[in-house]
Amino acid sequence: MLKEISYCNLHTHSHASCFDGIAKYQDYIDYIKLNNMYKSFACTEHGYLGYVLDYLDTCKKNDVKPIVGCEIYMTTESLWQKYLAENETPKRYHLVILCKNLQGYKNLVGMNNEAIREGRTFVSRIKRWYVLITPELLSKWNSGNWIVLNACIGSYAIYPYTIEGDVKETVKRVSFLRELFGENYYFEFQMLNCDEQKKMNNIQVQLMKKLGNQKSIVSSDAHYLYKDQGVLRDIMMAMNWKVSLNMFRNINAEKTNTEEQMDIYLRTNEQMLSEYYEYEHNKIIPEDIFAESCENTIKIADSIEPFSLNRPQELDTLKQYFDGDANKILLEECKSGLMRIRNEMDDPQKYVDWFKKEYDVVVQKNFAPYFLALRKVLEETKNRNLYTGIGRGS
Numbered sequence: 001m002l003k004e005i006s007y008c009n010l011h012t013h014s015h016a017s018c019f020d021g022i023a024k025y026q027d028y029i030d031y032i033k034l035n036n037m038y039k040s041f042a043c044t045e046h047g048y049l050g051y052v053l054d055y056l057d058t059c060k061k062n063d064v065k066p067i068v069g070c071e072i073y074m075t076t077e078s079l080w081q082k083y084l085a086e087n088e089t090p091k092r093y094h095l096v097i098l099c100k101n102l103q104g105y106k107n108l109v110g111m112n113n114e115a116i117r118e119g120r121t122f123v124s125r126i127k128r129w130y131v132l133i134t135p136e137l138l139s140k141w142n143s144g145n146w147i148v149l150n151a152c153i154g155s156y157a158i159y160p161y162t163i164e165g166d167v168k169e170t171v172k173r174v175s176f177l178r179e180l181f182g183e184n185y186y187f188e189f190q191m192l193n194c195d196e197q198k199k200m201n202n203i204q205v206q207l208m209k210k211l212g213n214q215k216s217i218v219s220s221d222a223h224y225l226y227k228d229q230g231v232l233r234d235i236m237m238a239m240n241w242k243v244s245l246n247m248f249r250n251i252n253a254e255k256t257n258t259e260e261q262m263d264i265y266l267r268t269n270e271q272m273l274s275e276y277y278e279y280e281h282n283k284i285i286p287e288d289i290f291a292e293s294c295e296n297t298i299k300i301a302d303s304i305e306p307f308s309l310n311r312p313q314e315l316d317t318l319k320q321y322f323d324g325d326a327n328k329i330l331l332e333e334c335k336s337g338l339m340r341i342r343n344e345m346d347d348p349q350k351y352v353d354w355f356k357k358e359y360d361v362v363v364q365k366n367f368a369p370y371f372l373a374l375r376k377v378l379e380e381t382k383n384r385n386l387y388t389g390i391g392r393g394s
Contacts, residue, residue, distance in 0.1 A: 002287055003084040005273045008038040008301040009266060010067065010149065011096055011188065011219035016051040018129075018240065021223040022233050025058040028266065031225050032064070035268040040301045041222075042067035043071055044096050047131050049109055053309055060308070064108055067304050069098040069147075070112075074156040075132045080120065090122055092130060093156035096149035096188070098300070102307035104145030105322075111141035139180060147300055148181045150188040150204070152221050153196045162199045174207060178214070186300075187216035189293055189333040193261065202284045203355065216293045217300065222266035230263060318373040326368035 003074075012028060013021035023031075028041055043055045043066070052068055065260055074093040082309040083090040115121070115131050122130045150157050157177055161170035177185050187204040208214045212362055238248035267275065276282055276290060317388035322329055334355060345351050362368055381388050 001277070002273060002291060004269065005291060006038060006269050006298065007218055007272060008040050008042075008067075008100060008297040009220050009222055010069070010147075010217060010297055010300060011044050011071070011221045012041050012266070013045060013071070013223045014043065014051070015236075016048060016054075017046040017223070018048070020046055020233075020237065020240075022229065023222070023224050023266075024157065025055050026062070027225055028222070028301065029058065029062045029064050032268060033062075036303060037269060038298060039063075040065040040067055040304075041266075042069045042301075044069040044071045044097055044098070046071050047073050047112075049112060052105070056308060059336040065301065065304065065306060066096055067301060068108075068307075069080050069096060070108060070132075071096050072133045073110075073130045074138075075134060077134050077136060080132060080134060083122070084192075090132060092122070092132065092154075092155040093159050093242040094151035095133075096151045097155045098147040098149070100145045100147060100184075100303065101305040103143065106306065106338055107141045107143055107145060108222055111361070113135050114141075123278065134177060134227070142180055144180065144184065146184060148185045149219070150186070153192075153194075153200050155188075155200065158200050158203060161203050166280060170203070171207075174211070178211070183215065184294065185215075187214060187304060189216060189218045189281070189290070190221055191218070191267070191272060191279060191281050192221075193275070193279040198279075198281065198284055201281060205285055205289065208289070215296055216289065217296045218272060218293045219266045219297070220272070223264045225266050227263050227265050229265060260372070318369040321373040321376040322369070326372055328365050330362065330368045330371060 014023055014025060014028070031037075032039065032041060038197045040059075041064075043051065045051050047070065049070055055068070058064075059392055072095050074095050076088045078140055079090045082088050099107055111133065112131055113139060115133055120134070122132055129157065153159065153162060157173045158170055160166040160173070187208065189201050189204065203215065208216065224230070234248060235245060238245045241248055273295075276285070282290070285315050319326075338351060338355060342348060362371070378388060
């Protein structure tokens with residue numbers, strides 16, 4: 001029997017996952033430090049990358065290594081075309097992508113953006129918005145800069161077998177991912193106390209024996225910190241769905257995939273090891289595979305190349321839309337505007353004081369390039385006789 005293990009959680013959700021999690025990044029960091037865990041965790045929000053700046057800033061402030069990722073929603077091209085033709089709700093599977101470096105992040109953003117531009121999005125009955133990725137898009141944007149994990153029991157690779165009983169489809173999808181991502185592709189073991197998870201763990205072990213040379217990791221698939229916080233997540237989800245708590249639980253009880261009802265909390269090293277034996281996953285996953293899966297999480301975390309996204313630098317790219325110092329240009333434009341309406345002012349000094357206050361904020365926040373670039377965009381739309389919204393200023 002194993003005495004101790006150490007692992008880095010590579011599958012984590014916060015409140016940014018469409019309110020699917022309740023912990024914040026600072027909460028996870030405090031928890032990790034409190035429990036002497038590996039000083040990092042991967043953030044893998046559901047189909048969403050808008051969190052990255054906040055996550056990077058929080059990790060930097062706390063001297064924690066960031067691992068940027070995303071739990072994407074997968075579908076197949078045939079299912080997508082069927083949705084377009086027959087309006088049949090497309091099946092959505094899960095796959096976790098971790099960025100090995102800045103290029104990996106750019107590829108992940110590029111893939112998401114292309115899917116959105118092509119209209120490959122779906123809005124569920126509870127108004128949840130999904131970006132749907134196909135195998136073709138995965139192939140197009142893969143450049144060897146991603147780590148790819150099988151994810152939860154809703155896995156793109158394993159779900160057909162564990163839920164639908166389609167062994168051939170699972171073998172086909174696993175083979176595709178192995179060929180596409182090679183040594184960057186990992187099976188994912190979770191220690192949840194449910195039949196579906198044990199079935200998924202079992203089929204992954206059997207495939208590892210059959211295929212050979214297949215690596216794996218363990219994860220908590222964390223949505224909150226402590227085991228008894230599941231009820232808080234249920235309340236959050238019910239509010240998000242705009243239904244009562246009882247109705248939310250009744251809807252989930254009817255699902256084959258009961259992931260929402262499990263203890264998806266961030267396990268300490270001790271809890272991960274304890275549940276490996278307590279829920280009898282040790283009868284499914286050999287101890288050597290389990291131990292190596294824990295070690296692989298550390299190896300992956302160590303291999304990640306941290307990167308930063310500089311906000312002022314991003315604004316500097318707007319300089320193509322104006323010539324000169326943005327603050328000075330904006331100042332002169334505003335002065336000219338004040339002069340144009342001076343005869344309409346009941347108290348000119350009030351307007352001047354008001355302008356000075358707002359202008360100081362704009363300069364302080366480095367927003368002048370944004371204002372000038374936006375004006376250029378609006379001028380161009382008007383020149384082309386394109387529609388614009390009625391607007392409300394910025």
